[in-house]
Every structure is written in C-alpha cells, then in structure tokens.
Amino acid sequence: MADDNPFPGENNTGHVWDGNLRELRNPPPRWWMLGLWASILFVAGYGILYPFWPTLDGYSKGLLGWTQIEEYQRGVARVEAVRAPFEDRIHGLTAAEILTDPELAQYTVASSKVLFGDNCSACHGSGGQGNPGYPILADDYWQYGGTPAKLVETITGGRQGSMPAHIDLLSAAEIDQLAGFVTALKSGEPGADDAWALFRAKGCVACHGQEADGAVARLPNGEIITVGAPSFRNGIWRFAPGGVDSARYTISYGVNQAGQPKTREAVMPNFGTGGRLGEQEIKKLAVYVHELGGGL
CATH class of the missing domain: 1.10.760.10 (Cytochrome c-like domain)
Structure with missing residues (x-):
C-alpha cells in the first residue's frame, strides 16, 4: 500500500496496492439503494402482517392472524371434501367389490399410493419390487394367495x-x-x-x-x-x-x-389387529397391492 496518493483529485480512500489498485468512495447505484430500502420495508411489513417477531412467550401473531397449520388444515379439508363421496362408497364394500367398479378402483389405487408408501414401501419397495430380503408384490406369485380377501387377511393379521x-x-x-x-x-x-x-x-x-x-x-x-x-x-x-x-x-x-x-x-407385522390401520385403509391397501400384481 502506498503512503502517498498517486491519484490526487480522485474520490478514493487513499489506500493503494500494487501501484494502481485502490478503494473508491463512489456511492452505490440508485437502483441498488432503492432495492435495499424496499426490501427493508417489505420485511417490516411482513413482520407486522404475519407471524414473525420473537417474543418472550413465543412470537408475534401478525395482524392477519394467518398460520401455516391453518392453511394446511384448509387444504386437507378441501381434499377430503373431494374424496368424501368415494370414501363413502368404499365404506360398505369389500376389496373384491371395489375392484368390480372401474371408477372406484381407479380412485382407490390413486388415493392409496401415499398409504402404501407410509406403511409398506420400506420393505416391499416404492413400486412393490421388493427390497432385498422381502417379497416382491409386483409379480404374479403369492405365497399366501393374492386374492383380495387373502390380501386383506395378510395385511390385517400379518404373516x-x-x-x-x-x-x-x-x-x-x-x-x-x-x-x-x-x-x-x-x-x-x-x-x-x-x-x-x-x-x-x-x-x-x-x-x-x-x-x-x-x-x-x-x-x-x-x-x-x-x-x-x-x-x-x-x-x-x-x-x-x-x-x-x-x-x-x-x-x-x-x-x-x-x-x-x-x-x-x-x-x-400385523396392521389391523395391532390397531395401526383401520378397516377402510386395509381394504384400500388390498386393492392397491392387488393391482400391483395380485391374483390366485
């Protein structure tokens, strides 16, 4: 760094390296400053309208009273409202009877993908292909039988x-x-x-x-x-x-x-007698697994 400023009259700090590298005092562009202040105002406004600021007993609730949990619950309610007519129809049917109704079978398979993922995929794979050491559900071979009734029996009581x-x-x-x-x-x-x-x-x-x-x-x-x-x-x-x-x-x-x-x-493990899944969920899973590769 030079002790003397070799660029007199230039708006620099006087710090010079290697003869010509120096630190200037030029202000940031106006658009950059406007963006900075706008972002500060946005954060302040967001903190007033939504839950944001930490407090001694939790956090500020915001003027709008919005919460992520309530938003999630409203979304779930909308989905359940769409599903309700189909779920009501499934309630009084067996797994075999569900499969005789193409529309209901299609709904059951589509709505049971997450159910299968949460309860079955860890052992049987996401597509029923079977993880190492566990049975394949996507072929046409079933040790205990692949009829809807047998699948319900297997899921309910385990094997x-x-x-x-x-x-x-x-x-x-x-x-x-x-x-x-x-x-x-x-x-x-x-x-x-x-x-x-x-x-x-x-x-x-x-x-x-x-x-x-x-x-x-x-x-x-x-x-x-x-x-x-x-x-x-x-x-x-x-x-x-x-x-x-x-x-x-x-x-x-x-x-x-x-x-x-x-x-x-x-x-x-058993999923029915242990109380992990209800009758409706077991029927839906039986239909889902049957469509992966079920049969006699």
Whole structure:
C-alpha cells in the first residue's frame, strides 16, 4: 500500500496496492439503494402482517392472524371434501367389490399410493419390487394367495413364516441333494427321481405340496390352499441371492426358529389387529397391492 496518493483529485480512500489498485468512495447505484430500502420495508411489513417477531412467550401473531397449520388444515379439508363421496362408497364394500367398479378402483389405487408408501414401501419397495430380503408384490406369485380377501387377511393379521432347521435332522449329503433339487426345479428342470423320493420321504410335501409348487390342496373352484411355503416351480427366490448356497442355508437353519441364531427371519407385522390401520385403509391397501400384481 502506498503512503502517498498517486491519484490526487480522485474520490478514493487513499489506500493503494500494487501501484494502481485502490478503494473508491463512489456511492452505490440508485437502483441498488432503492432495492435495499424496499426490501427493508417489505420485511417490516411482513413482520407486522404475519407471524414473525420473537417474543418472550413465543412470537408475534401478525395482524392477519394467518398460520401455516391453518392453511394446511384448509387444504386437507378441501381434499377430503373431494374424496368424501368415494370414501363413502368404499365404506360398505369389500376389496373384491371395489375392484368390480372401474371408477372406484381407479380412485382407490390413486388415493392409496401415499398409504402404501407410509406403511409398506420400506420393505416391499416404492413400486412393490421388493427390497432385498422381502417379497416382491409386483409379480404374479403369492405365497399366501393374492386374492383380495387373502390380501386383506395378510395385511390385517400379518404373516410369520416357519420352517424347521434341518441341520440336525438331515445329513450333509441329504441337505446338499435337496438344495440341488430346489435349484433345479427353480431353473425349470424336472428334478431327479431320487431327489423327488427324498423330498417326499423327509416330509417336505407337508408344506411345499406334492408337486413342490406350494399348494397343499386345490379346491374345485380353482382356489389353492397353502400354508405360505414357497413354490419351487418358479424362478423367484424368497431369500436373496438364491441358488444352491442360499437353498442349503435355508434348509440347514430354517426360518424363524427360536434358539437357532443362524435362522432366516421372515415376519410381516400385523396392521389391523395391532390397531395401526383401520378397516377402510386395509381394504384400500388390498386393492392397491392387488393391482400391483395380485391374483390366485
């Protein structure tokens, strides 16, 4: 910084760097000053009209008496007024009956997206694609059945799978043979005769069905009776990543087995009996999930 001002007569502060860099005393542009004062007046006016200034016991309420909560409540009331006729119609119908009315089904699916996101997407994914370790809802395979009535039953009471740990019941060779058998079936292969014999001899058919498709029985009307045991007749694996090693692990340590620290966990909480969701919400969720990929 120079001690002497090399630019006499210039409106500067006298601070000069590197010979010619100096600080001037020019006033800001008029438009800038007008904007500054206008913004100050706006803030002051806003603080008078709306909640703004902190006080010893809270904040100033403003001359207009406006609050964000009241604005939100008015918005909710407008939405509920539009929904009310549809909600009233849903109230007296079952999930299956809702699906027979295209207009009502469309409304139910549209209005249940947030309901699904709040209660189901953490495990099943935002689009029902299933997060790792949780069932997919967007395909056509359902362990406990995908009819509207079954979906209501599942959401209401929850589900808890159960499979015994066979680590102490079967030999290592038998576990390996069954794991290979399951993998072969899921790959579309018919399965070896000796593996089928072992599958039936060890009682696997009691849960997985005589045909290893998860069907314990089939009713004359086409409905399938199942205890929730997976089918081995498709390429869908309940526990990722699937394959021989995954099958061997499940056979060895089972599912939800008390006292077995390595057991698989497969529990869906109940949303109805626990009071988390009401009957209306459960029906709507059942319709939403059914439209993702429900069926028999």
